[in-house]
Amino acid sequence: MECIIAGGGISGLLSARELVAAGWKVKVVERNVVGAEASWAGGGILSPLYPWRQPLAVQRMSRWSQRFYPDLAQSLKNHTGIDPQWNRCGLLWLDLPDLETALDWCRRNGIGCQIPREEEIEALQPGLHVLRGGRHLWIEGIAQIRNPRLLKALRRELAASGVEILEHRAVLDWRIQGERITAMVTSQGNLQGDSFLIAAGAWSERISPQGYWRPQIRPVKGQMLLFKAEPGVLTAMVQRGEHYLIPRMDGRILVGSTVEEADFDKRPTKAAYEKLYRFAVETLPRLADYPLELHWAGMRPAAPEGVPYIGPHPKLKNLYYDCGHFRNGVVMAPAAARLLADLILARNPILDPEPYLPRQRR
Numbered sequence: 001m002e003c004i005i006a007g008g009g010i011s012g013l014l015s016a017r018e019l020v021a022a023g024w025k026v027k028v029v030e031r032n033v034v035g036a037e038a039s040w041a042g043g044g045i046l047s048p049l050y051p052w053r054q055p056l057a058v059q060r061m062s063r064w065s066q067r068f069y070p071d072l073a074q075s076l077k078n079h080t081g082i083d084p085q086w087n088r089c090g091l092l093w094l095d096l097p098d099l100e101t102a103l104d105w106c107r108r109n110g111i112g113c114q115i116p117r118e119e120e121i122e123a124l125q126p127g128l129h130v131l132r133g134g135r136h137l138w139i140e141g142i143a144q145i146r147n148p149r150l151l152k153a154l155r156r157e158l159a160a161s162g163v164e165i166l167e168h169r170a171v172l173d174w175r176i177q178g179e180r181i182t183a184m185v186t187s188q189g190n191l192q193g194d195s196f197l198i199a200a201g202a203w204s205e206r207i208s209p210q211g212y213w214r215p216q217i218r219p220v221k222g223q224m225l226l227f228k229a230e231p232g233v234l235t236a237m238v239q240r241g242e243h244y245l246i247p248r249m250d251g252r253i254l255v256g257s258t259v260e261e262a263d264f265d266k267r268p269t270k271a272a273y274e275k276l277y278r279f280a281v282e283t284l285p286r287l288a289d290y291p292l293e294l295h296w297a298g299m300r301p302a303a304p305e306g307v308p309y310i311g312p313h314p315k316l317k318n319l320y321y322d323c324g325h326f327r328n329g330v331v332m333a334p335a336a337a338r339l340l341a342d343l344i345l346a347r348n349p350i351l352d353p354e355p356y357l358p359r360q361r362r
């Protein structure tokens with residue numbers, strides 16, 4: 001059996017990994033190079049930013065993936081020599097307006113947490129600017145992954161396991177007979193297969209067959225900054241309001257992010273730069289001593305409520321979706337890909353597929 005996948009982000013690549021492991025032939029069709037859009041642009045936090053505010057469908061998918069990630073990272077490192085740097089560095093929330101809800105959520109889900117006092121925060125992460133009498137929360141068990149490395153490792157592993165990665169080739173249209181796709185029309189000719197998967201992130205709605213049901217996905221721009229700091233300047237992830245800091249193992253520090261309705265305009269802006277820079281140096285004043293290395297933007301694929309579409313098209317029997325993960329596409333990706341493969345292969349699904357099924361949502 002053969003599956004042709006449209007889109008080489010984390011969703012397409014992990015779906016390819018699942019299917020090739022089940023003995024399928026797989027092709028990934030990518031209009032640019034794989035792993036260069038949202039999956040590269042993201043922060044790699046392996047948790048929703050405020051998990052207690054998320055729909056259950058997002059929480060469940062994230063929990064499954066969180067348990068899977070350490071093995072995935074280790075296996076990729078062993079097989080490819082590229083270390084995706086899974087790192088359980090913990091996440092500290094500062095000045096939480098809904099601290100009680102967060103604590104209740106931790107208790108109900110058996111998640112270890114702490115309400116640190118100012119001096120405990122200073123011991124945990126020296127140099128943070130912390131408001132007196134603030135409402136803070138520390139969850140030690142939250143991890144991050146270096147997403148660009150994860151994508152490189154995935155690409156190398158897939159190529160070695162026989163997945164054909166067809167880059168600089170755009171999906172343009174579909175050939176359909178009755179209720180089946182017979183071919184994917186690309187910029188370099190048609191591709192035939194048994195099943196087809198749309199995993200094209202923010203572009204998934206655009207490339208879906210015309211005249212049939214289409215997923216509701218809009219692009220939501222997110223901008224990030226990268227400081228070239230040193231190891232030890234920041235050791236834990238820190239979130240306050242809309243923004244956060246993420247320390248990489250080599251000392252670099254990411255500052256994220258903005259949430260903007262900007263159609264498909266990916267150009268970084270001065271206003272976002274100023275906002276993120278101000279947040280960074282107000283939260284961790286030492287950052288002002290380090291050079292800023294990069295400023296970029298990516299397009300999050302936003303499905304309604306951030307619940308991705310996973311499973312078969314309601315009408316076209318051999319067309320599937322794995323898209324629309326919005327702000328949580330890195331953390332949800334392994335569970336989404338496994339669930340998708342379960343549905344394609346008619347296996348017992350890891351999660352109840354109902355909330356994710358591609359169809360009209362209210």
Ligand SMILES: Cc1cc2nc3c(=O)[nH]c(=O)nc-3n(C[C@H](O)[C@H](O)[C@H](O)COP(=O)(O)OP(=O)(O)OC[C@H]3O[C@@H](n4cnc5c(N)ncnc54)[C@H](O)[C@@H]3O)c2cc1C
Pocket residue numbers: 006007008009010011012029030031032033034035036037038039040041042043044045046047169170171172199200201202203207221222223224256257258297298299300301322323324325326327328329330331332
């Ligand atoms: C600033 C920012 C911060 C983020 N931080 C986090 C985080 O910390 N944790 C987290 O879990 N998530 C985070 N996210 C969200 C996460 O990055 C996304 O949800 C996820 O990467 C989506 O992956 P994807 O594979 O579906 O889409 P993408 O990575 O965008 O991949 C889609 C691919 O499809 C290709 N494509 C599009 N059209 C066509 C076509 N016509 N033909 C062929 N190929 C096509 C694109 O070129 C692209 O490579 C963040 C996102 C952003 C932007």
